[in-house]
Amino acid sequence: xxxxxxxxxxxxxxxxxxxxxxxxxxxxxxxxxxxxxxxxxxxxxxxxxxxxxxxxxxxxxxxxxxxxxxxxxxxxxxxxxxxxxxxxxxxxxxxxxxxxxxxxxxxxxxxxxxxxxxxxxxxxxxxxxxxxxxxxxxxxxxxxxxxxxxxxxxxxxxxxxxxxxxxxxxxxxxxxxxxxxxxxxxxxxxxxxxxxxxxxxxxxxxxxxxxxxxxxxxxxxxxxxxxxxxxxxxxxxxxxxxxxxxxxxxxxxxxxxxxxxxxxxxxxxxxxxxxxxxxxxxxxxxxxxxxxxxxxxxxxxx
Amino acid sequence: xxxxxxxxxxxxxxxxxxxxxxxxxxxxxxxxxxxxxxxxxxxxxxxxxxxxxxxxxxxxxxxxxxxxxxxxxxxxxxxxxxxxxxxxxxxxxxxxxxxxxxxxxxxxxxxxxxxxxxxxxxxxxxxxxxxxxxxxxxxxxxxxxxxxxxxxxxxxxxxxxxxxxxxxxxxxxxxxxxxxxxxxxxxxxxxxxxxxxxxxxxxxxxxxxxxxxxxxxxxxxxxxxxxxxxxxxxxxxxxxxxxxxxxxxxxxxxxxxxxxxxxxxxxxxxxxxxxxxxxxxxxxxxxxxxxxxxxxxxxxxxxxxxxxxxxxxxxxxxxxxxxxxxxxxxxxxxxxxxxxxxxxxxxxxxxxxxxxxxxxxxxxxxxxxxxxxxxxxxxxxxxxxxxxxxxxxxxxxxxxxxxxxxxxxxxxxxxxxxxxxxxxxxxxxxxxxxxxxxxxxxxxxxxxxxxxxxxxxxxxxxxxxxxxxxxxxxxxxxxxxxxxxxxxxxxx
Numbered sequence: 001x002x003x004x005x006x007x008x009x010x011x012x013x014x015x016x017x018x019x020x021x022x023x024x025x026x027x028x029x030x031x032x033x034x035x036x037x038x039x040x041x042x043x044x045x046x047x048x049x050x051x052x053x054x055x056x057x058x059x060x061x062x063x064x065x066x067x068x069x070x071x072x073x074x075x076x077x078x079x080x081x082x083x084x085x086x087x088x089x090x091x092x093x094x095x096x097x098x099x100x101x102x103x104x105x106x107x108x109x110x111x112x113x114x115x116x117x118x119x120x121x122x123x124x125x126x127x128x129x130x131x132x133x134x135x136x137x138x139x140x141x142x143x144x145x146x147x148x149x150x151x152x153x154x155x156x157x158x159x160x161x162x163x164x165x166x167x168x169x170x171x172x173x174x175x176x177x178x179x180x181x182x183x184x185x186x187x188x189x190x191x192x193x194x195x196x197x198x199x200x201x202x203x204x205x206x207x208x209x210x211x212x213x214x215x216x217x218x219x220x221x222x223x224x225x226x227x228x229x230x231x232x233x234x235x236x237x238x239x240x241x242x243x244x245x246x247x248x249x250x251x252x253x254x255x256x257x258x259x260x261x262x263x264x265x266x267x268x269x270x271x272x273x274x275x276x277x278x279x280x281x282x283x284x285x286x287x288x289x290x291x292x293x294x295x296x297x298x299x300x301x302x
Numbered sequence: 303x304x305x306x307x308x309x310x311x312x313x314x315x316x317x318x319x320x321x322x323x324x325x326x327x328x329x330x331x332x333x334x335x336x337x338x339x340x341x342x343x344x345x346x347x348x349x350x351x352x353x354x355x356x357x358x359x360x361x362x363x364x365x366x367x368x369x370x371x372x373x374x375x376x377x378x379x380x381x382x383x384x385x386x387x388x389x390x391x392x393x394x395x396x397x398x399x400x401x402x403x404x405x406x407x408x409x410x411x412x413x414x415x416x417x418x419x420x421x422x423x424x425x426x427x428x429x430x431x432x433x434x435x436x437x438x439x440x441x442x443x444x445x446x447x448x449x450x451x452x453x454x455x456x457x458x459x460x461x462x463x464x465x466x467x468x469x470x471x472x473x474x475x476x477x478x479x480x481x482x483x484x485x486x487x488x489x490x491x492x493x494x495x496x497x498x499x500x501x502x503x504x505x506x507x508x509x510x511x512x513x514x515x516x517x518x519x520x521x522x523x524x525x526x527x528x529x530x531x532x533x534x535x536x537x538x539x540x541x542x543x544x545x546x547x548x549x550x551x552x553x554x555x556x557x558x559x560x561x562x563x564x565x566x567x568x569x570x571x572x573x574x575x576x577x578x579x580x581x582x583x584x585x586x587x588x589x590x591x592x593x594x595x596x597x598x599x600x601x602x603x604x605x606x607x608x609x610x611x612x613x614x615x616x617x618x619x620x621x622x623x624x625x626x627x628x629x630x631x632x633x634x635x636x637x638x639x640x641x642x643x644x645x646x647x648x649x650x651x652x653x654x655x656x657x658x659x660x661x662x663x664x665x666x667x668x669x670x671x672x673x674x675x676x677x678x679x680x681x682x683x684x685x686x687x688x689x690x691x692x693x694x695x696x697x698x699x700x701x702x703x704x705x706x707x708x709x710x711x712x713x714x715x716x717x718x719x720x721x722x723x724x725x726x727x728x729x730x731x732x733x734x735x736x737x738x739x740x741x742x743x744x745x746x747x748x749x750x751x752x753x754x755x756x757x758x759x760x761x762x763x764x765x766x767x768x769x770x771x772x773x774x775x776x777x778x779x780x781x782x783x784x785x786x787x788x789x790x791x792x793x794x
Contacts, residue, residue, distance in 0.1 A: 041382040042405040051406045137600035157594040160770070249766050266753040267401035268375075 034064055034275040039267045064275035073264075074276060076250070077257035078283075080162070084253060085234040088170045092230045095178040100185030114186070117179035125176075129243020132172045133159065136244075162250035169251075172240055177233060181226045188222030189215070220299040227295055228288050235284050254280055331386050333364035335690045338381060338388035340374035341444065341675060342367055343627075347711040354703055361690055382407060389683045389691040393441055393676045396551045396749040399432055402678065408440045409681040409688065419692035422699065429550060429745060430717055432676045436552045441676025442695050445714035448734040448743070449538055449622030450642035450669035451525075452629075457617055460515035461489065462508050471641060473504035475667050475742075479648040482666075483578055486524050489617055490582045493521045493589075517614045523584030526616035529592075529602035529769050534620065535576055536761020538670075540786070541748040542645045543572035546665055547655040554750030562790050567653030569783035575647040576764070577774045584616035597769050604628075612636055620645060623715070623730035630728075640729045642737070644669050665744070669737050672746035673717060752793035759793070760786045 004011075037044040037058040045052035052058040068074050099117055103110045120128070136158045145152040158168040192215065200210045238255035245251040247260065258276045262268035339348050345367035352363040366381075366388070368374045375398070381388055382405075393399055393408065402408040411423040423439065432441040453474075455467050462470045477485070481503050488501045488510060498512040511518070528534045546568035547561070548554040583590035586606070595601050605628070611619035612632035619625075630637035646666040654662055679691045698704040699718060708714050715731050716724070721739035725732055737743055748756045763785055768778060 039401065039405060040379045041401075041407070044404065051404060134600065137598050141595075141598070157598070160594055160597065248762065263758075264754050266397050267404055 030274050031278055033271060034278045035059060035061065036271050038271040038274065040262065040270045044267070060271065064269075064272045065279070067269075067272050068276045068279060071261075071272075073252065074254075074257055074261075077252045077254045080166075080250070080252065081235060081254040084166050084169055084237070085231060087166055088173050088234040088237075089227065089230045091170045091174045092177050092181060093226060095174050096181035096226065097185055099178060099182040100189055103182070104186055104189045114179075114183070117182055119179065120176050121180045123176070125237075125239025126243045128172060128176055129240045132168070132175075132240075133244050136168055159245045159251075160249050165245055165249065165251040169237070169240060169244065169253075172244065173234065173237065176240075177230065181230065184222050184226050184229075185219065188219045192218045217298075217300050220295060224292055224295040224299065227291055231291060232284060232288050235280075235287070332362075334362045335389040335687060335694055336364045336386060337366070337677075337691075337694070338378060338391040339365060339367040340378065340392040340394065342369045342372060342374075344712045345369075347707065350711070351698070351704070351707040354707070355694060355697060358703065359693075359697070361694070363694065387680055387683060389680050389687050390677050390695065391680060392444070393432060393678045394674060395676075395746070396432065396434060396555060397753050399434055399440055403434070403438075403440060407678075407680055407682060409679040411439045411441070411679070412437070414692065417692065418700070419696045422696055426717070430673050432673070432678075433552060434555055436550075441678045442699065443673040443717035444675040444677065445673070445708070445712070446671055446717050446734070446738075447622050447624060447674050447715070448642065448669050448671040448737065449620065450644050451618040451620050452611070452625070452640050452730065453618055453643055454517070454614065454636055455639040455641060456636075457517050457614060460518040461492075461510055461617070463511065466508060469506075470503065470508055471643065473506055473508075474643045476504040476663075477646070477666075478504075478663070479575075479646045479666060482646045483648075486578060486582055489524050493523065520614040521584065521617065522586075522588050522610075522615045523590060524582035524617050525579050526584050526607050526611040526619040527580055527596075527602065528604055528607040529580075529596035529765070530599035531602075531604055531607075532761035532765055533757045535764055535769075536757040537748055538622070539576060539579075539620065539645065540569075540572055540756050540760060541670055541746055542665075542744065543568040543575075543647055544747040544751070545656075545668075545670070545744040546571070546647075546649055546653055548745075548747035548750065549656055549658055549660070550745045551747050551750035554747035557750075559791055561655075562787055562794075564655050565787060565790075566783050567650060568647070568655075569786050570779050571647040571649045571653060573774075573779035573782040575645070577779070579620070580769060584610055586610055586613075586615070592769055592772055594770050597765050608632060618643070623728070623734055626713075626728050626730045638729055640733070642669050642730065642733045644742075664742070668742040668744045669734070670746055671734055671738060671743040672749075751790060755786075755790055755793055759789045 036055055037046055037052070037060050043052040043055045043058035044050075045057045046060060047057070099113075103113050103117070106113070123131075140158060141156045144150055145155045154164065158164040196214045196218070197210055200214060205213070236255055237253055238259065241247065241251065241253045241256050242259075247253075247256050252260070254276075258273050258280060261273040261276060262270055337352065339345070341348075348367055349365055352365040355361065356363050368377050374392070374394070378388075378391060381391075387407075391402075391407075393402055399408065403410075414420045414423055423442070426439060426443065428436070430443050430446070431439040432443075433439055453471075455471070458470055459467050474482070474485070481501075485501050485503065488499050492499060492510050496510075496512065496514050496518075499510045500507050501510065502508075514521075544554060544565070547565050548557070580592050580596075583592070583596070586601070586609070590596060590602075600606070607619070608621075608625060608628045609632055610616055612629050614633075614636070626637060626640075629640070644667050649662045649665060651662055654660060654665065677695055679688055679695075681688075683691075698708070699716070705716065708716050709726055713726070713728060713731070715726055715734055719735065719738075721735050724735055726735070760782075764782065768774065768782065771778070
């Protein structure tokens, strides 16, 4: 104990410094810049119409926020992101849980399966996006689901329609994240003592009944973390969106909208992009905190 | 606890003091000038040239080129935010100028009146200057580039007989839009069923061959078009139409609402010409049609379409001389036989709103030739460093070594080339020089339109709603033109 008391600051300092430098300081500057006419390399003075002599001269109050909310592209990206998150969270969770139930049930080579399911998570988002672009444009459209083969119009040209692209993106993220979330569910499932299932089966409970009454309530801590991660990841999805559709056909998600805001005008309006980023931050925090509070309440105290 | 907080604060302050406040005294930066090059394609050759300059003059040059296809603006902005800013940086046209001139980074070269550099800057032709109002001048051009319909001379020889190639080329260049449209339709019919058909070009009659040859036997359509690349029909094709109203980017930049609305006729012509171009498409496996396949990057992206043209599956391919290397990579023999013919649009005489007397015939026999990129001198670096930057740019554009690099190693067409004596080692470059020599050039007014207008707004709409649509009507032409005008006004 004494050791930690004595060495507390020396041990904490490196991480604290790093945190301050790469997270805290940029974050604070970001919030500050969202109230300024920031142009990326200089501050603009709206009164003189030239480069501001100091950053205080470029204060624009809530103008950047007003502009962000008046921007139809921002609003439609927001709506699209909410739709996508809804679909992706359902997809990822069902698949991850199913995989977890499977790999905990089987006895042979379950390690191999876990590794294989986890693998897609090791790839970067851009690479994944391009791989799936090939899958959707060539394999789905021209080979598997073309009129000469298994004709399924819904699965063709998935990147060229904003509604279909929601499912295309969800399929991609399921492929990427399900393995990772599976690991969390596996840990949760392993924590449930087999005594409960034994007792239930003696009382004549069916598999589904046990699943609903034992597995789900006991898994609540895992649901809390998996929901949190999938919601946050879906909201922040960027690379996959850029690589798969580049926002064409009305498929811009929020993160990409923020990224492209600086390309919409010249000189680039970094202040407005920053305001969008702050709104984005608040939104993600509120949604994930609400979710964590709700799911936490459902967790059982053993 | 209080004590430890104080310790923490002191350490943090000391740290930030060292990080953020190093620039107090002028220490040696390890270079005399720092050149930022935003053309990744010539990175290695550019570095070589800087080394040659260093060897010749002893001036230490730090050079930085971005990776090919990388976002050069983000990198440049972070360099501008650092303590060692580039002394020479690049500005890709008027759209980017707004940021660097407002931020005070770009030095107005009209203020430099002394020395060789001052003379060189003053001698840049008005039409090639980087300016937003016609009075200033913010850069030394990298080179000039141009675009039009690329055509293979041997393909024309097989279609019209080898004795007629030069005459046919000259008459296609001079032909009216009506004749061009007839030619396109005749070639399309000929690809389906080859028979000797007569076509009128520039008033003269030519006959198509009665049977297919080795190259023309491979044809699947008239045009190779990059359906998935918005900039080809957004930025570049639409730019041709803007030339009917604006003589240069400055006029486009200063256009008021009435002037923008007067684009209607030219934009209708644009939509109609685009309809023609995308109705007679060549595909990899046969005739292609507009539709969802056509906008898929797996089928009609940049490389795929270059392949279609280089495989002699199309007669015309709207691209610029920058595509030379790509075509050469696929078909070296063909790349030596290429020429440009102009992009033609069905303007009525009242659609042309230019005040300099430009006629429909002139517009339809010219190709856009413009400066894609400029070297700007940083106004925020010390005067001595600026002077060294001037000397470097002068050397690059005037010394034998510098010129050799520009022409031979970068494969550029120098902006200050004399068209009468200049020739470059590639067919498309020489074709552009011919157009410059005859004065048949257009400019790039789309640089003066709002930043995202031509590509990300109009180009995107054309791709999403029209290139996927099999048949276009007059109402579609109207809708495209009205949308383009409405968005320009909204973005202004």
